[in-house]
Amino acid sequence: MNHLSGRTVLITGGTSGIGEACTELFARSGAKVVAMSIQPKEGAALAERLTGEGHTCVFFHGDVSKEADVKAAVDLAVEKFGRLDVAHSNAGVLRNQKITNITLEDFHLVINVNLLGPVLLAKHAIPVMERQGKGVICFTTSVAADIGFPEHAVYCASKAALVALMRSLTTDHSPKGVRFVAVSPGTIxxxxxxxxxxxxxxxxxxxxxxxxxxxxxxxxGQPIDVARTVAFLVSDDAGFINGSVVHLEGGTLALPPW
Ligand SMILES: NC(=O)c1ccc[n+]([C@@H]2O[C@H](COP(=O)([O-])OP(=O)(O)OC[C@H]3O[C@@H](n4cnc5c(N)ncnc54)[C@H](O)[C@@H]3O)[C@@H](O)[C@H]2O)c1
Known part of the structure; x- marks a missing residue:
């Protein structure tokens, strides 16, 4: 299986946890990867490690909630590798508190990273993909979009909004060749x-x-569980999966409410 060989992939939050496993799997599958995050030390080390193994990975230090950074990451992928086949919007932050205690600072952080970030990535990746006539955008949402996590109301809302965003983008942009998918991990x-x-x-x-x-x-779950699923979903083998959310939660959503 080498679905990603030769593809250019941009992943946000690509230097820790789920994103790091995705960056490693994509690069080791032959993709040319741009991993973006706010972790310069980890990012440089990851890119160096993968390059040392003979793979192609570039780290881009940028904040997904800043439009100039997201545009620069997309431009970097296109300038360096000639195209953008896959954009994986994975960066996310978690803040917990009851809504009665939430600070506007935390609200804006969660919404800016978990929702504005994906909006900006879609805004800048879609025109490139439409010009190519082909591309896939994958979003990392969460079972928090489906389950009422105690004391995580804004995080849950941000992840549910992401699902709605993805479905709407599908109706607007899939006719021009862009496919949209989401992975919804449970506890990883x-x-x-x-x-x-x-x-x-x-x-x-x-x-x-x-x-x-x-x-x-x-x-x-382990990060590699998510990475393997994303690698399949963004491949041509998953070419008829569009506007769909794939849950990876070991059966959590099947539990009865008692
Ligand atoms: N771990 C879980 O149980 C779980 C479950 C469901 C969904 N998720 C989602 O998976 C994604 C990855 O989470 P993780 O558990 O691997 O977390 P993590 O904290 O290990 O990694 C998050 C990554 O996002 C990056 N990031 C944070 N803010 C950023 C910003 N402003 N700009 C650019 N990059 C930024 C970090 O640098 C890091 O690389 C998140 O969207 C998270 O909400 C995680």
Whole structure:
């Protein structure tokens, strides 16, 4: 299986957790990858590691909520590799609090990264893909779009909005060759998840074991689970999957409400 060989892929949040696994899998599958994030040290190290293995990966230091940065990342992919086949809007942030305690600073951060970021990526990637007559945009949403996570109202809203955004883009732009998909992970073992354990009354390992027991498949997800799914969804083998959300949550959404 080498679906991505020779393709140019731009991924946001491509240097940690789910995005890092995607960057590695895409590059090792022969794609030319531009990984964008706000982690310059990790990004440089990742690009160096993959380049050292003989793969093609460039790190771009940029903020997805800044239009100039997103445009520059798209331009970099096109100038360096001649085209943009896949854009994976994956960068995200998590902030938890009850809505009665939310600060406008946290609200704007979550909405700017989780919703404005994908809007800007779509705005700048779609014209390139329409000119090519072909391209795929993948969004990383979350089961938080479907489940009422306690004390995560704005995060949940941002991820549900992303699904609505993707569906609408499909009606506007798929007739010109752009395909849209979303992955909706459940609980995935990443730095974001680890950070969310702060303040609980148990060590992370115990919390993770409790969570794993609640998931029908009896384990948490790993970043590579998501990366493999994205690699399939953006490939031509998934060419008739459009405007769809693929859940990867070990059966969490199948649980009965008792
Ligand atoms: N880990 C989970 O359980 C889980 C579940 C469902 C969905 N998700 C989603 O998956 C995506 C990746 O999450 P993760 O768990 O790998 O988190 P992570 O914290 O490990 O990685 C997030 C990445 O986003 C980047 N980022 C953050 N703000 C940015 C900005 N303003 N501009 C550019 N890049 C920025 C970070 O630098 C990092 O590379 C997020 O959208 C998250 O909401 C995660």
């Amino acid at each position: 073992d990443t730095p974001m998840l680890a950070a969310s354990c702060a303040g609980w009354d148990k060590p992370k390992e115990e919390l993770y074991a409790d969570v794993a027991r609640k998931i029908p498949i009896q384990r948490m």
